[in-house]
Amino acid sequence: MLSPKTIEIIKSTVPVLEVHGTAITKRFYQMLFTKHPELLNIFNHANQKQGRQQHALANAVYAAAKHIDQLETILPVVKQIGHKHRSLGILPEHYPIVGENLLAAIKDVLGNAATDEILQAWAEAYGVIADAFISVEAEMYEKAERQQGGWAGFRAFRVAKKEQESDVITSFYLVPQDGNAIAAYEPGQYVSVKMEIPGEKNVHIRQYSLSDSPGKPYYRISVKRVDEEEGRPAGKVSNYLHEQIQADDVLWLSAPAGDFVLDSEETRPIVFLSGGVGQTPLISMLQTVVERQPNRPATFIHAAQNSQVHALKSQVEELADKHRQLSVYWCYSQPTERDVESKAYHKAGHIELPWLKEMLATPNASFYVCGPVDFMRAMNTLLKQCGVADSDIHVEFFGPAASL
Numbered sequence: 001m002l003s004p005k006t007i008e009i010i011k012s013t014v015p016v017l018e019v020h021g022t023a024i025t026k027r028f029y030q031m032l033f034t035k036h037p038e039l040l041n042i043f044n045h046a047n048q049k050q051g052r053q054q055h056a057l058a059n060a061v062y063a064a065a066k067h068i069d070q071l072e073t074i075l076p077v078v079k080q081i082g083h084k085h086r087s088l089g090i091l092p093e094h095y096p097i098v099g100e101n102l103l104a105a106i107k108d109v110l111g112n113a114a115t116d117e118i119l120q121a122w123a124e125a126y127g128v129i130a131d132a133f134i135s136v137e138a139e140m141y142e143k144a145e146r147q148q149g150g151w152a153g154f155r156a157f158r159v160a161k162k163e164q165e166s167d168v169i170t171s172f173y174l175v176p177q178d179g180n181a182i183a184a185y186e187p188g189q190y191v192s193v194k195m196e197i198p199g200e201k202n203v204h205i206r207q208y209s210l211s212d213s214p215g216k217p218y219y220r221i222s223v224k225r226v227d228e229e230e231g232r233p234a235g236k237v238s239n240y241l242h243e244q245i246q247a248d249d250v251l252w253l254s255a256p257a258g259d260f261v262l263d264s265e266e267t268r269p270i271v272f273l274s275g276g277v278g279q280t281p282l283i284s285m286l287q288t289v290v291e292r293q294p295n296r297p298a299t300f301i302h303a304a305q306n307s308q309v310h311a312l313k314s315q316v317e318e319l320a321d322k323h324r325q326l327s328v329y330w331c332y333s334q335p336t337e338r339d340v341e342s343k344a345y346h347k348a349g350h351i352e353l354p355w356l357k358e359m360l361a362t363p364n365a366s367f368y369v370c371g372p373v374d375f376m377r378a379m380n381t382l383l384k385q386c387g388v389a390d391s392d393i394h395v396e397f398f399g400p401a402a403s404l
């Protein structure tokens, strides 16, 4: 239990953290990786370089500090992050390391302003926050291991099939090398892939959504090759998967995780809105809906640049042919000439309000949205303009959670 005085200190220093938060976490990472270079095997270097994880951690610290006397109110967020941590293999013994370095960074950046009293209060508060994460994650580890076909840590999977889905997306069908059962998962969940790349000092871990419905004897991931762009290096893991990993090669996976999942109790119409490779968890959900809820109206709207980068198109079209409950719409922002000639899409340009309103037979639906950050923001605004309640919009975007 924190004393009222400690709580007061923590709350009064939140504004200071908000000003210096990013500087503190930047310094924190420098210190952390200098003292504990082995942690470079867990953290995503690309996110580090772009400063994304710094913001995620800074935001998490503000949120926790603001709610330090009622941490239960941020439990859903702790669980969301806990899924990611469990999937990465973060353990209780990692928390004091992060705590020590975070405190040292606060001291370093704030200088004399960080009095002993303030540092002591933050040390105590960090302990309380860390305990909340550790206990949530302990339950998740137990569940992952106890579940039938489940496992702890990383398990070897053989690539049973590699299938190109578009110019930029390739699917990998993965079966466990030990020949035993695999854990069930909820549509929308992801796995972490741990990859050793020849010539690289550290191993890399990346999360990929499972892109098929559960109940199959394999896991399928559909990976976008991340090409170099201005301000962003090429994706090391995605390129290695595309170029080097072939059928019969081995990938190391942790058990499925994630809380962006289909609410299968719900029977109202369901609408999926996806941008680019963000469609992967939604395709798992879509397949599950048509398999298990044959009377539930479903709409699948997918935005891509054009047919060349539009993955899994024929698979979704086959579903629509087979299941009357399903309506499918493609929006191409940059259709090719052939797309125009063959009428390969339903809408040119981005998804816009009048078009979306027309497509949505009823706003009384449950919406699942996944794609890049800009896409998510645009869809969120459009759905609100259509009168959809926040509680009916389920979202996940790719990359670290930008805000809590």
Ligand code: HEM
Binding pocket: 039, 042, 043, 044, 045, 047, 048, 053, 056, 057, 060, 061, 064, 080, 081, 084, 085, 088, 090, 094, 095, 096, 098, 129, 130, 133, 399, 400, 401
């Ligand atoms: C991801 C917060 C402790 C390693 C994250 C994210 C947040 C966060 C907000 C982003 C989640 C997302 O991407 O959806 C925290 C907080 C902690 C804590 C508040 C302490 C109370 C730790 C510890 C470790 C760790 C002890 C291990 C040393 C990671 C890694 C990621 C992550 C590797 C994935 C992101 C990346 O690789 O860039 N954490 N974390 N975290 N966390 Fe933590």
